[in-house]
Amino acid sequence: MKMNTRNRLWIYSILGMFTTIVVLAFARLSYGVFLPFMRESLRLSYKQAGYLGTTTSLGYLSTIIFAGILASKWGSKKTILLGISLVTVGLSGLAVTVSYWVSFLFMLVLGIGTSFTYTPFISLLVAWFPQKKGLVIGLTTSGAGIGILFAGIVVPFLENWNHDIGWRVAWALFAVIGLFVVVLTFIFIKEPPADSSSVKSNNKNAAKEIYKNPSVINVGLIYGIVGLTYIVQTIFIMSFMIFSEISVKAAGQLMAVNGILSIFSGPIWGAISDRLGRRRSLTMTMGLTGLSMILPVLFPSLIGFAIHIIILSCTSTGLFALTQASSMDHVRPAEMPIAFSYVTFYFAVGQFIGPAIAGWLIDEGGGFKSAFIFSFICLAFGLLLTLKVKNSHPSKQAISYLEEEINELY
Template identity: 75%
Template structure:
């Protein structure tokens, strides 16, 4: 009972952390941008640079974040990261110039890298046999946060057109401060961690980076990064260009956010039962099928089925890939392995929009971009067949013993 209570408390704090560092600090930018752009008197080009700045901050520090967490302790690293994110959110609410805004957007990206991967690693170290479930609950925070931002930002902007967007950033920062306090008082490092002292069983980062199983998961995660960001950025425009009304397109986007909240936990539980490999094959196959639908049927029905299937699998893919990245390394190596595969994801998110934009402009419009995503996902599907279940997930295991844990650690 005590262990179950602890799992839920850690998962809920993890969910709140995801709301702040992923939804508020990264994904909500698109919601706030129309109001923020007018308030700061910046061009669309400058607004695009600000979005890239956050991605650059995340990409440039994600590897270092995992290494720091393995040496410094996950809790201290998370506290550093969420504090940077909170500072960035608060700064944006008071920013009146482009250079200031640039710095605070960079802080959001850096803070996210120091928060998200170490927190996931901490959860997995505490609950190694239910990693799919706890990661699923944590990642569901992204959908919840986007839903909240989508409601809050337009409402505040209607109340006060000039400073509504500033109030939104301010509210996000207050929630971030709350997460800092919760983490400080209720989150503890797992027993296996001994910050400040090198773990004798810890592998070198070079060993992890050369692990073919980890590299394979990283490639899968990179493909997910490309396709996820392209779909998020361009599907609304694709629907409108195909004759779908703005109102219905918006409703489909809202539906996507709602359904994605439940996708992560459900697929996490499924993967804990039937294995990561089978679950990845199912979700990747369904995602590839859903991405192909708008290419073949750019109609109301096609986009509706596309949205429903994708929203039921996309967050699950995040959960499964993140869990898989830590299935074949020692507990002490989990932060490094997770940050390493997340680097692939960050690279995918960085290059995806550029490739898609080029295809849309010069090679057949939105159809070519979504066909490109489908091909990428089919490559990812082929890679999922190479994923192996960890020893912990084999059906024959009925009892966990110290000897069993030792074998897993050495595998």
């Protein structure tokens, strides 16, 4: 199926949204919405709940490098299809889980599936549209907001409908949507013409140069902090609100508001950064995210949580998009997948250790407030790191070359 570059950008970005909905929102970020109900039904402690949140990150972290190798051999499309299929299996398993250890297994599968999906998909999009990477990554990450909105509405609704199996029906529904995305990906996604140049550049020397690049390392550290703090907030904010005597209905509505606003955060901040530069945009989003994280600690009330959700939702997916785009600003186009995979490793480490630390702090160190203070401190350090980010723009020659290749092939 032939299509011009503009149509391809929108079709691939929409498919990217759907993919993000499944592998990020459903497989990773919605766990916090499920947690109060799963914890009660499966009789989990907060430590165990934190470990389950860490489990998906363990699966992600342990396979992210292998996923990059597999993508270089199989191609991005086949790897993405494998990843979404694994995520669908994990979502299906959680619908019928009966214990902590069964949940552990399927959460691990979710993490593995995400590693085989998200990074290859972002790399594929950037290979197709290097001159618009801030925009396409922003559009793709907006799927996280859509998914959170959907989860924030559906999970509490189904739980009110049937307290015993409502959360299980929600996981099953997510699995059906995952299967739908597998079919769409198979039909529409094509390998980018830039893959041939990527192979030439994907050698040990190029990788070593990227791994030693101070600019890439700095972005990796920022991405690690983003991963750590965001997963902590996502997993425990619903429980924090309920613990602070916010009703389940009100908490679910705030999660829905988070989802609505997050939809626009990614593309808006991505487009802004393409014009104003990554450093300025990153500094603003990191500062606002840090401010939002301390608000529920100081004001654990409906108003405090509402302001926290509003500020965070206006910056969070934008922060994801900006960090991802920044990771590829300082390397050649053919080396972008390597750079993105490398900084994603930092992100996975942050998501791996975050829930375990937060779960321990909640049980042993002073409740939910201690976990959010910990996140605030991490984000303050991240703010200092954003001041060291260097602005960069994609090579005009590389852009011209890719556009010529696309016109010839399509």
